[in-house]
Amino acid sequence: MTKTGYLLRRLAYLVPxxxxxxxxxxxxxxxxxxxxxxxMLGPRATPTRVAALDRLWGLNRPLLSQYWLFMDRLVHGNLxxxxxxxxxxxxxIAQRIGPTLLLLTGGTxxxxxxxVPLAAAAxxxxxxxxxxLVRIVPLIGLSMPAFWMGIILLLVFAVKVPIFPxxxxxxxxxxxxxxxxxxxxxxxxxxxxxxIRSLRTAMLEALTSEYVVTARGKRISEARVVVxxxxxxxxxxxxxxxxxxxxxxxxxxxxxxQVFSLPGLGxxxxxxIYNKDFPVVQGVTLVFAGLVVLVNLGTDIFFxxxxxxxTFE
Amino acid sequence: MSTKPRNSPRPxxxxxxxxxLGRTAVALLLSTGLIAxxxxxxxxxxxxxxxxxxxxxxxxxxxxxxxxxxxxxxVAVDNPSIWADEQIYQTLYTVAANGRGTVPWLATGFRVSxxxxxxxxxxxxxxxxxxxxxxxxxxxxxSIDRARTSKSGLGYIDANIASVSAPxxxxxxxxxxxxxxxxxxxxxxxxxxIVPNHFGGTSATAFFQHPVATGPFELGTWVHGQSxxxxxxxxxxxxxxxxxxxxxxxxxxxxxxxxxxxxxxxxQIVDAPPAPSVASLKSMPGxxxxxFPSTEIVVALPNEHFAPMADVHVxxxxxxxxxxxxxxxxxxxxxxxRANSILPSGxxxxxxxxxxxxxNLAKAKSELAASHYPHGFKLTFLSDSDYAEVxxxxxxxxxxxGIKVSISTVPSSDLFVEQQQFNYQLSIDNWTMDISDPSEYxxxxxxxxxxxxxxxxxxxxxHMTSLVEQAATTLNTTQRARLYNExxxxxxxxxxxxxxxxxxLIYGASQKVHNFTVTPLGNYPLQNVWLSK
Numbered sequence: 001m002t003k004t005g006y007l008l009r010r011l012a013y014l015v016p017x018x019x020x021x022x023x024x025x026x027x028x029x030x031x032x033x034x035x036x037x038x039x040m041l042g043p044r045a046t047p048t049r050v051a052a053l054d055r056l057w058g059l060n061r062p063l064l065s066q067y068w069l070f071m072d073r074l075v076h077g078n079l080x081x082x083x084x085x086x087x088x089x090x091x092x093i094a095q096r097i098g099p100t101l102l103l104l105t106g107g108t109x110x111x112x113x114x115x116v117p118l119a120a121a122a123x124x125x126x127x128x129x130x131x132x133l134v135r136i137v138p139l140i141g142l143s144m145p146a147f148w149m150g151i152i153l154l155l156v157f158a159v160k161v162p163i164f165p166x167x168x169x170x171x172x173x174x175x176x177x178x179x180x181x182x183x184x185x186x187x188x189x190x191x192x193x194x195x196i197r198s199l200r201t202a203m204l205e206a207l208t209s210e211y212v213v214t215a216r217g218k219r220i221s222e223a224r225v226v227v228x229x230x231x232x233x234x235x236x237x238x239x240x241x242x243x244x245x246x247x248x249x250x251x252x253x254x255x256x257x258q259v260f261s262l263p264g265l266g267x268x269x270x271x272x273i274y275n276k277d278f279p280v281v282q283g284v285t286l287v288f289a290g291l292v293v294l295v296n297l298g299t300d301i302f303f304x305x306x307x308x309x310x311t312f313e
Numbered sequence: 314m315s316t317k318p319r320n321s322p323r324p325x326x327x328x329x330x331x332x333x334l335g336r337t338a339v340a341l342l343l344s345t346g347l348i349a350x351x352x353x354x355x356x357x358x359x360x361x362x363x364x365x366x367x368x369x370x371x372x373x374x375x376x377x378x379x380x381x382x383x384x385x386x387x388v389a390v391d392n393p394s395i396w397a398d399e400q401i402y403q404t405l406y407t408v409a410a411n412g413r414g415t416v417p418w419l420a421t422g423f424r425v426s427x428x429x430x431x432x433x434x435x436x437x438x439x440x441x442x443x444x445x446x447x448x449x450x451x452x453x454x455x456s457i458d459r460a461r462t463s464k465s466g467l468g469y470i471d472a473n474i475a476s477v478s479a480p481x482x483x484x485x486x487x488x489x490x491x492x493x494x495x496x497x498x499x500x501x502x503x504x505x506x507i508v509p510n511h512f513g514g515t516s517a518t519a520f521f522q523h524p525v526a527t528g529p530f531e532l533g534t535w536v537h538g539q540s541x542x543x544x545x546x547x548x549x550x551x552x553x554x555x556x557x558x559x560x561x562x563x564x565x566x567x568x569x570x571x572x573x574x575x576x577x578x579x580x581q582i583v584d585a586p587p588a589p590s591v592a593s594l595k596s597m598p599g600x601x602x603x604x605f606p607s608t609e610i611v612v613a614l615p616n617e618h619f620a621p622m623a624d625v626h627v628x629x630x631x632x633x634x635x636x637x638x639x640x641x642x643x644x645x646x647x648x649x650x651r652a653n654s655i656l657p658s659g660x661x662x663x664x665x666x667x668x669x670x671x672x673n674l675a676k677a678k679s680e681l682a683a684s685h686y687p688h689g690f691k692l693t694f695l696s697d698s699d700y701a702e703v704x705x706x707x708x709x710x711x712x713x714x715g716i717k718v719s720i721s722t723v724p725s726s727d728l729f730v731e732q733q734q735f736n737y738q739l740s741i742d743n744w745t746m747d748i749s750d751p752s753e754y755x756x757x758x759x760x761x762x763x764x765x766x767x768x769x770x771x772x773x774x775x776h777m778t779s780l781v782e783q784a785a786t787t788l789n790t791t792q793r794a795r796l797y798n799e800x801x802x803x804x805x806x807x808x809x810x811x812x813x814x815x816x817x818l819i820y821g822a823s824q825k826v827h828n829f830t831v832t833p834l835g836n837y838p839l840q841n842v843w844l845s846k
Contacts (some may be wrong), residue, residue, distance in 0.1 A: 095537050130479050151569050159577040166574040167376065167565040169539055229658070261565040263380075263538030270566075271379065274726050 010297050014290065021289040022074065025282050026067050057083055070282065079286070080279035087285035092268065097287065099169050100253050100264035102176060106184030107191065108246060114192040115238065118230070119199035123207060124226060138196055141189030146252070150186045150259035159180060167261035191245045198241040202234035236306050243299025247292045251278045337767070353554040367556045367827070376565040376580035380538050384521045386506040387463040392835060395503050397562055400530040400543055400839055402506025405434055405453065405485070406497045408749045411610065412659045412833030415497045415749055419448065419507060419527065420485070425759030429492035429788055436483040441548040442509055443531040450479030451510040457487070461505045467504045467747060492786045494793060498750035501800065529555040539564055549840070556843035561846035571585055571659070575600060575821050581844065582829060586821040588646055594821050604648060605831040608657040608746035612810040613707065617771040619738040621692070626684035628808040631739075632670040633677035633699040634710050641814050644702050655758065655804035657744065659833025660751045663796035669805060669812065674713060681714050689715020695737035697725040703741060703813070713826035732769045742768070747836055751797060774808035
């Protein structure tokens with residue numbers, strides 16, 4: 001199968017996956033006690049007023065009828081309207097997806113920037129002080145919760161040494177980029193220990209393999225041996241680890257966005273769950289699911305590009 | 314506002330977030346310790362008012378827990394929306410600074426007919442909307458009619474308004490269904506904020522994209538989820554005000570992050586700073602903690618569908634066994650006070666001299682001995698994570714009576730749902746007032762014939778219901794005071810709920826902020842605020 005055919009087939013698999021997710025999300029959120037009308041009206045919610053709001057929002061219809069309406073709108077690209085913000089869900093998502101995507105991208109970039117040199121240094125100095133440091137120090141990032149790491153970074157780099165903003169997404173491109181540095185670093189500190197370990201292990205294996213011995217025998221420079229032969233062949237497993245963690249991170253944006261007050265999909269999801277704003281929860285969950293599937297797809301494709309032995313089937 | 318102040322959509326962590334939390338409790342302690350490393354044990358500052366001449370100009374950044382949801386006052390139910398909308402829209406009367414009544418605002422006064430059913434208001438002359446158009450009675454009629462017919466929001470507060478008419482440009486006549494003492498307090502509620510008649514000829518949707526009103530500020534920009542910026546209304550009617558050029562409400566959900574925005578000079582006011590940091594704000598150069606009395610009352614709710622709770626001696630025993638001062642000291646770190654009355658402390662007719670139920674273990678035991686359960690019983694206390702510590706204290710304090718308490722914890726968003734469905738035996742919740750009149754809470758908490766079932770405790774007493782009704786329909790303030798005193802005394806004997814404590818409103822602010830005050834209802838009139846250079 002060609003790469004294009006493989007890609008198209010994987011994209012086609014998105015459809016049943018997303019449909020299955022819509023069913024899960026739709027019915028699961030309706031299992032939560034209480035309803036949006038009660039949540040909105042609070043303790044003044046007399047049964048009459050709740051019922052009136054239910055009718056206004058169509059929540060008094062049978063669940064299957066509501067689900068059918070939801071799917072009918074979905075196939076027309078309509079995710080409904082936020083019960084609380086009175087804004088189309090698609091508009092809300094379009095407004096809020098930017099910070100989340102930038103956070104994911106920034107987190108990935110910083111993870112790579114941290115992982116590659118440290119893993120290479122550790123692998124080429126196996127057993128030495130550098131190797132020990134690289135194996136131990138990143139564990140701090142792994143063991144500390146993201147919200148704590150984020151607060152510490154804010155304390156140091158936004159308050160004590162005010163380089164970065166404490167909260168928000170800034171204004172303009174430069175403002176956005178500046179505001180994403182600390183959150184992305186927080187992400188990278190959490191993921192990098194895993195990718196460093198994976199890449200280091202793979203590089204150690206690669207650097208003792210026969211083709212590397214042959215390359216050295218041909219008097220190729222050590223730097224070229226490490227990068228061209230060691231790193232290149234060690235990347236695939238590390239890419240898999242990175243891909244899995246980015247997928248995990250998509251849901252984890254909730255915590256990071258709360259700490260750094262980023263107006264992304266994670267914070268939107270949190271407030272919508274609290275408010276029982278069903279249309280928004282459903283819409284954001286679909287987007288998250290789509291992102292995770294796309295990240296996995298991207299990981300597989302990148303893996304196959306790196307390793308010519310992998311065929312597209 | 315209602316149970317669980319709506320300024321706190323208490324963020325719930327995702328499954329991943331809970332994993333991260335669970336991974337290291339040490340990190341939690343470290344982070345709390347780190348933030349509290351600023352702490353000293355000095356007492357907090359009072360509200361900071363200034364006698365210096367106000368400085369005109371400046372951009373105030375106010376970091377708050379959540380974003381606003383709507384600019385439509387007839388729909389808004391969350392505190393961030395309400396307190397932002399109040400900078401844009403104004404009402405005929407407004408809440409007095411001490412919360413104990415109302416003062417004229419867009420109206421200058423009123424007179425009431427002999428039968429107490431017709432109120433005639435005179436509008437203040439010379440008031441213009443932010444587009445320069447003059448305010449007239451037609452605008453008032455349109456706005457209040459819109460509020461009282463709204464299906465969502467707090468428009469039900471106008472349920473006792475029968476009609477609104479505008480016989481002349483500066484006269485508004487409101488007829489009530491029955492004599493209704495809280496009318497001025499109702500009209501002071503943000504939901505009755507005045508907008509132009511028929512939105513000035515545009516649709517509601519278009520209008521609320523950029524509302525026109527008489528308040529000190531008008532909408533500048535709104536970046537959803539991030540910030541709302543209000544700019545000075547050049548047509549504002551109070552001479553020289555507002556002092557600020559603009560106010561930016563930013564969204565910073567995390568309490569520690571909010572405090573950091575203050576310390577990092579990226580905000581001048583923050584709401585609800587972390588409790589351990591409050592005492593330290595006074596000692597931090599350039600900052601202060603504003604602690605304001607509020608109408609928040611926290612009560613234990615005995616569900617009288619559970620047989621022991623239907624016994625008044627059991628309720629008395631529980632009330633006497635709970636050491637309110639210990640709860641205030643341990644959980645509120647001393648900020649707050651024991652609740653000595655069924656009424657919140659910041660409302661009119663609250664009786665500060667009412668003794669309430671004071672901790673007395675011997676009395677608690679004698680009350681239980683007089684009940685149908687002299688040897689105690691098993692009890693489930695329904696709580697959420699916000700009141701978990703209170704639940705634990707109550708559990709400990711009821712143990713000597715032989716009342717074995719087990720604590721059941723539900724998510725905050727579900728606590729009230731469970732209470733509404735009476736799925737509890739003893740529970741806990743809070744209340745904050747919407748209006749500066751006790752009738753709203755009295756009806757909600759003490760009238761068993763209403764839809765709230767006495768705060769969902771199923772308490773129903775004809776005499777109490779009668780007191781609630783009489784106090785709301787008597788316009789004579791002396792008689793109202795007598796009735797509310799009698800109500801508070803009777804509530805101590807009946808204990809439909811068990812008052813626990815009053816909690817204040819707390820803000821952190823820069824010392825460059827002057828005249829920042831907060832009424833007990835939570836309103837902050839930002840037209841009075843100014844920033845020093």
